[in-house]
Amino acid sequence: MTETADLNTVLGKAVTILRAFRPDDQAVSLAELVQRTGLHKATVHRLSGELVANRLLERTDGGYRLSGGLFELGMLASLERSLLEVAMPFLQDLYERTHETVHLGLREGHDVVYVAKIGGHRQARVPSRTGGRMPLHCTAIGKALLAHADADLRRAVLTGPLERRTPHTVVAPGILRRQLQRVTETGVAFEREESAVGLVCVAAPVLGRQDEPLAAISVAGPGSRFRPEAQATAVRAAAAALGSTLIRRDFLR
Amino acid sequence: MTETADLNTVLGKAVTILRAFRPDDQAVSLAELVQRTGLHKATVHRLSGELVANRLLERTDGGYRLSGGLFELGMLASLERSLLEVAMPFLQDLYERTHETVHLGLREGHDVVYVAKIGGHRQARVPSRTGGRMPLHCTAIGKALLAHADADLRRAVLTGPLERRTPHTVVAPGILRRQLQRVTETGVAFEREESAVGLVCVAAPVLGRQDEPLAAISVAGPGSRFRPEAQATAVRAAAAALGSTLIRRDFLR
Numbered sequence: 426m427t428e429t430a431d432l433n434t435v436l437g438k439a440v441t442i443l444r445a446f447r448p449d450d451q452a453v454s455l456a457e458l459v460q461r462t463g464l465h466k467a468t469v470h471r472l473s474g475e476l477v478a479n480r481l482l483e484r485t486d487g488g489y490r491l492s493g494g495l496f497e498l499g500m501l502a503s504l505e506r507s508l509l510e511v512a513m514p515f516l517q518d519l520y521e522r523t524h525e526t527v528h529l530g531l532r533e534g535h536d537v538v539y540v541a542k543i544g545g546h547r548q549a550r551v552p553s554r555t556g557g558r559m560p561l562h563c564t565a566i567g568k569a570l571l572a573h574a575d576a577d578l579r580r581a582v583l584t585g586p587l588e589r590r591t592p593h594t595v596v597a598p599g600i601l602r603r604q605l606q607r608v609t610e611t612g613v614a615f616e617r618e619e620s621a622v623g624l625v626c627v628a629a630p631v632l633g634r635q636d637e638p639l640a641a642i643s644v645a646g647p648g649s650r651f652r653p654e655a656q657a658t659a660v661r662a663a664a665a666a667l668g669s670t671l672i673r674r675d676f677l678r
Numbered sequence: 679m680t681e682t683a684d685l686n687t688v689l690g691k692a693v694t695i696l697r698a699f700r701p702d703d704q705a706v707s708l709a710e711l712v713q714r715t716g717l718h719k720a721t722v723h724r725l726s727g728e729l730v731a732n733r734l735l736e737r738t739d740g741g742y743r744l745s746g747g748l749f750e751l752g753m754l755a756s757l758e759r760s761l762l763e764v765a766m767p768f769l770q771d772l773y774e775r776t777h778e779t780v781h782l783g784l785r786e787g788h789d790v791v792y793v794a795k796i797g798g799h800r801q802a803r804v805p806s807r808t809g810g811r812m813p814l815h816c817t818a819i820g821k822a823l824l825a826h827a828d829a830d831l832r833r834a835v836l837t838g839p840l841e842r843r844t845p846h847t848v849v850a851p852g853i854l855r856r857q858l859q860r861v862t863e864t865g866v867a868f869e870r871e872e873s874a875v876g877l878v879c880v881a882a883p884v885l886g887r888q889d890e891p892l893a894a895i896s897v898a899g900p901g902s903r904f905r906p907e908a909q910a911t912a913v914r915a916a917a918a919a920l921g922s923t924l925i926r927r928d929f930l931r
Contacts, residue, residue, distance in 0.1 A: 431731055435688040440732040446754050478684055479693040491755040493786055496793075499752015500809020501699050502744040509808065514799040521774055533746055540749075543796075546767040555762065556753020 438464055439472050443481060446491050448554060454488035499556070504678070505531075505540050508640055511670055512631075515663045516543050516642065522659055525646035526551050528628075530566040531678070532574070532638065533558070535582055537567045540640070549647040552621045562587050562601055563594045565616035565628035565653075566641040572608035573630050573638040579605065593618040612664075613657045614641075618648065627653035629664035634672050642667065691717055692725050696734060699744050701807060707741035752809075757931070758784075758793050761893055764923055765884075768916045769796050769895065775912055778899035779804050781881075783819040784931070785827070785891065786811070788835055790820045793893070802900040805874045815840050815854055816847045818869035818881035818906075819894040825861035826883050826891040832858065846871040865917075866910045867894075871901065880906035882917035887925050895920065 431437035445461040446453060455473065459466045473489055476482035480494030500506055512529050520527045526548045529541040536558040542551070553559060561567030561582055571579055587596040595601045608614045608630075616626040628643035642664045644656050684690035698714040699706060708726065712719045726742055729735035733747030753759055765782050773780045779801045782794040789811040795804070806812060814820030814835055824832055840849040848854045861867045861883075869879040881896035895917045897909050 431728070434728055436692050436725070436728045437732055439689050439692075440734065443751055446756075448754060448759070451756055472689070475684070475687055475689045479690055481693065490757070491751070493755060493758060493784075493791060496752045496755035496758040497791060497809045497811075498696055498744070499749045499755075500807075501701060502746060502749040502752075503699075503704055504743070505746060505749040506701070506808070513795075513797055514801070517773060517796065517798050520770060531746075538746060538750060542766075543770065544766055545770050548767070554753075555759070556750045558750075 432464070435472070438462075438468060439476060442469060442472055442476065443491065443495070448557065450490065452485045452487040452490050457488065507674075507676060508671075509540050511674065511676070512541065512640070512642070512667055515667045516541060519642065519644055519656075519659060519663050520545070523644050523646070523651075523656055525549070525644050525651055526553075528553060528566060528643045528645065529640060530564075530570070530643070531640045532561065532567075532570045535561055535585065537561060537564055537570065537641075549624055549645065549651075550621070551624060551645055559620055560588055560590070562596075563590045563616070563619040564643075565614045565626035565645070566643045568601075568604060568608055568614035568616065569628040569630040569641040569643075570638045572605040572614065573632060573636065590620050591618055591622050593622070595619060611657075612661045615653055616645075617653075623647055623649070625651055625653050627656050627660050629657075629661045631664045631668045631671065633668065633676070633678070637678065639668065639671055639676065639678055685717070688725070691715075691721060692729060695722060695725055695729065696744065696748070701810065703743065705738045705740035705743050711742065760927075760929060761924075762793050764927065764929070765794065765893070765895070765920055768920045769794060772895065772897055772909075772912060772916050773798070776897050776899070776904075776909055778802070778897050778904055779806075781806060781819060781896045781898065782893060783817075783823070783896070784893045785814065785820075785823045788814055788838070790814060790817055790823065790894075802877060802898065802904075803874070804877060804898055812873055813841055813843070815849075816843045816869070816872040817896075818867045818879035818898070819896045821854075821857060821861055821867035821869065822881040822883040822894040822896075823891045825858040825867065826885060826889065843873050844871055844875050846875070848872060864910075865914045868906055869898075870906075876900055876902070878904055878906050880909050880913050882910075882914045884917045884921045884924065886921065886929070886931070890931070892921065892924055892929065892931055 483492040526544040530537040583598045614628045625648045626645035630638045631640040633639045736745040779797040783790040783792045836851045867881045878901045879898035883891045884893040886892045
């Protein structure tokens with residue numbers, strides 16, 4: 426995560442240490458934490474000890490790792506948890522229908538955050554992970570969310586730098602704008618090798634009472650065997666049904 | 679969570695505020711946080727502001743809630759995340775076979791912590807949630823883990839108080855000990871309305887290289903339609919296959 430924390434406070438420093446961990450880390454040494462955070466060694470040493478005492482970090486061979494206590498705390502986050510709980514049966518239906526990778530995501534800033542990722546033994550290599558982020562403009566979920574976002578946010582993304590993740594990423598604002606227009610007309614967004622080569626995806630927005638985008642659902646698979654157009658109706662129907670359920674339960678972003 | 683934090687440190691107080699949130703909370707007021715934590719109002723006010731600034735809390739109508747930033751951080755916890763990723767296809771197979779609730783859990787102290795919970799539209803009411811805890815002795819997953827735990831832990835649980843969750847919870851240490859013996863003989867654990875009335879469950883332990891319990895998998899459903907015995911072979915096979923995969927990937931608790 427590329428977030429800034431207030432390094433003048435103890436809490437900001439502690440959070441900076443936690444956010445210095447990366448998805449592929451098994452264990453991070455004290456020296457490495459010092460390097461990644463830019464904090465003094467004595468500070469990292471003292472705060473790591475406190476984070477261990479409070480069960481947010483644990484000591485392991487070769488250093489530290491984020492602990493189960495942090496996982497438990499994160500799963501208490503009410504918005505993500507309630508969304509996940511309500512959405513799970515709809516995600517399962519899509520998985521069973523396609524046996525491809527099914528995602529549930531919501532928007533944070535200019536990114537998608539994945540709340541769930543479901544896949545089977547033959548799942549494609551997908552650059553997403555639960556709790557991970559991807560830019561809005563290069564993913565089907567992101568385009569589904571962006572198409573229904575308010576005008577200011579849409580403008581900010583379209584006028585900002587559009588990172589080229591693959592040779593197929595749409596980085597021309599005009600083309601992306603027309604794609605978003607199509608999403609509002611058809612109710613589905615497509616991604617064709619725009620976040621990862623070989624991967625195609627179809628997504629639909631989950632809309633709230635005022636048609637505000639609460640989340641989006643997608644199915645992604647390898648272009649060699651998966652036809653996203655063939656799943657458009659199913660994904661749209663799942664997103665609509667989830668939206669109705671969330672509205673009935675007064676779910677609010 | 680019933681964990682103690684060091685209230686002499688800023689970090690301990692901040693963690694105490696975060697852990698004061700409960701699964702069913704939508705928003706918690708400042709006054710309620712003061713009451714739940716026992717901290718001074720000025721302290722809670724100041725630290726809540728810092729937690730918001732560091733994106734672990736967010737302000738919402740009626741107070742505060744745990745934020746998406748905390749969810750993202752929690753999903754970086756390497757043990758839980760890598761277990762979840764490797765296990766997902768095996769869990770999906772069990773779901774598709776049964777269309778009942780499928781769990782993945784691991785042990786923390788005398789509790790199960792659920793790392794995943796998968797269910798469909800007709801899922802039974804189950805007292806678990808992802809990131810939530812249940813006592814080892816009254817769940818199938820817990821018994822599967824306990825049967826393979828080291829002797830000290832097994833003794834500690836068997837000689838400790840065994841909470842009666844339902845009229846069917848096994849609270850006699852002698853009976854529980856014989857059940858655990860059966861688990862090691864048969865490779866599966868059963869639960870019959872021991873954590874919630876009406877619910878039955880079958881679980882199998884996921885064992886590591888030295889036969890140490892890494893996690894456990896279960897399928898739970900309503901006693902009215904679900905026969906856990908009929909799924910014992912499938913759950914055992916899924917747990918064995920997951921164990922082999924984890925060993926191959928050098929997964930360590």
